[in-house]
Amino acid sequence: GRTAVVIPAAGRGVRLGPGAPKALRALNGTPMLIHAVRAMAASRAVSLVVVVAPPDGAPEVKNLLDAHALPERTDYLVVPGGDTRQESVRLGLEALPETIGTVLVHDAARPLVPVDTVDAVIEAVRDGAPAVVPALPLADTVKQVEPRAKGEPEPVVATPERARLRAVQTPQGFDRDTLVRAHETVTDDVTDDASMVEQLGAPVVVVPGHEEAFKVTRPLDLVLAEAVLARRRA
Ligand code: C5P
Numbered sequence: 650g651r652t653a654v655v656i657p658a659a660g661r662g663v664r665l666g667p668g669a670p671k672a673l674r675a676l677n678g679t680p681m682l683i684h685a686v687r688a689m690a691a692s693r694a695v696s697l698v699v700v701v702a703p704p705d706g707a708p709e710v711k712n713l714l715d716a717h718a719l720p721e722r723t724d725y726l727v728v729p730g731g732d733t734r735q736e737s738v739r740l741g742l743e744a745l746p747e748t749i750g751t752v753l754v755h756d757a758a759r760p761l762v763p764v765d766t767v768d769a770v771i772e773a774v775r776d777g778a779p780a781v782v783p784a785l786p787l788a789d790t791v792k793q794v795e796p797r798a799k800g801e802p803e804p805v806v807a808t809p810e811r812a813r814l815r816a817v818q819t820p821q822g823f824d825r826d827t828l829v830r831a832h833e834t835v836t837d838d839v840t841d842d843a844s845m846v847e848q849l850g851a852p853v854v855v856v857p858g859h860e861e862a863f864k865v866t867r868p869l870d871l872v873l874a875e876a877v878l879a880r881r882r883a
Pocket residue numbers: 656657658659660661671672701730731732733734735737738755756757758759864866
């Protein structure tokens with residue numbers, strides 16, 4: 650089957666500070682979402698991009714996509730999103746045509762992922778993995794804590810062995826039927842799509858991620874993203 654990408658872009662981006670929904674904020678003059686869509690369309694294997702817009706923002710997002718050039722081979726459509734990322738992804742999956750066999754899910758908030766990472770994820774799915782995540786080793790040591798009210802010191806519960814941890818990025822790639830089944834079955838709150846497939850008991854594998862696939866979350870990330878774009882143009 651063909652390959653489509655669902656891009657959840659319905660988040661408010663509260664941690665980035667006040668302003669437009671995160672995906673619509675500009676990086677070097679172009680909305681983050683447009684960078685993200687182009688990063689996906691850069692892969693020759695991607696034939697369709699489904700953008701999941703803020704619930705009240707689908708017409709605006711459609712206009713935005715119409716106004717920015719994409720490769721001839723790439724179709725796109727826009728659907729309104731939901732209250733959670735998970736719900737937004739599910740709404741995107743429901744819009745996929747029958748012909749799609751491989752689905753990638755990519756955060757609009759990761760606008761700079763290189764095409765080689767996208768292709769590596771797609772290839773691993775086509776080679777038979779039901780779920781594939783790009784990931785990197787961690788620089789920081791990670792502690793599990795007992796959460797406390799804001800301002801109170803939090804007791805440490807455990808320190809997982811850093812060498813066995815990975816920071817997971819997107820695009821995450823899936824056999825379409827597996828991801829649809831995961832969305833039908835798993836109702837817990839999750840922070841990535843692959844964890845829903847893990848809960849089904851299906852195997853999830855990791856391929857190398859990329860530094861430039863970082864998530865634009867806080868104000869400093871905007872500075873970094875614009876610096877990466879400036880270096881690419883130099
Ligand atoms: O909040 P977080 O950084 O995890 O969001 C990751 C991605 O999920 C972002 O691209 C955001 O726009 C999207 N999202 C969504 N619908 C929501 C919340 C987040 O599409 N209700």
